[in-house]
Amino acid sequence: MAMDSKVTHEVAKKLFDKIADEWALTESEKRSLLNTELTDDLNIPMPDLYKISALIGIYESLQVLLGGEQARRSWIRKPNSEWDGASALDIMSTGNFEDIEKVNRYLKSWREQSNF
Template sequence: MAGSFADLDPVRHGGSALRGFLNIAREWKLTEEEQRQILGIRESAVFEDLRIRIQAHEPVPIAEMVIIRIGAVLSIYASLGTQLPPDRMPGWLRSPNQAFEDRTALSVMTTGKLEDLDRVARYLLSVRG
């Protein structure tokens, strides 16, 4: 899923990317820990600082890898949006799925590995048609 990010400006794109992610996380009813795992942010204090700065509309430089992870989440969200109404997305994420060896998509997404986020995104793209 990762593409060319040569023109990526972590300050210019970081805030809007994280704001979009936080909106999706709220819609999906993700816990803070799930959000941090998906983004690859280990420290709770770092994540909280980012959230506070986003809410204050301050410029927020985001690591390129975090922006790439947000891109995978956007792909997952878009694919789910073609298949389910928004209120059913959290249930799908938390339901066992044979495509993931009876694990939930969310448990795959929260391993902390970018390739697992990509795995869920690719699966949804394949069933989307």
């Protein structure tokens, strides 16, 4: 399936909304992650599709590594010594794919070290 198909956009929007709900993101936080507001027209810019893909990876890693929804929600906001006290959400909120991917790689590394 092509990354720019209507189905891809619809699924990406639904998954982003699910993640945003679980993480209790404000509208401002959602916009800072994607630099765009997702509307019902399902025309998501390609850079935002890549960001959503990385966010899905982060979401999946947190599901494996942490027990409940509350633990996952608090982890993304908790200061992290790995990033000089910034939270994962602070890092990702630049809206740059590279920063979102930085968090994704960190969690993937954590999963590998934990043999998940």
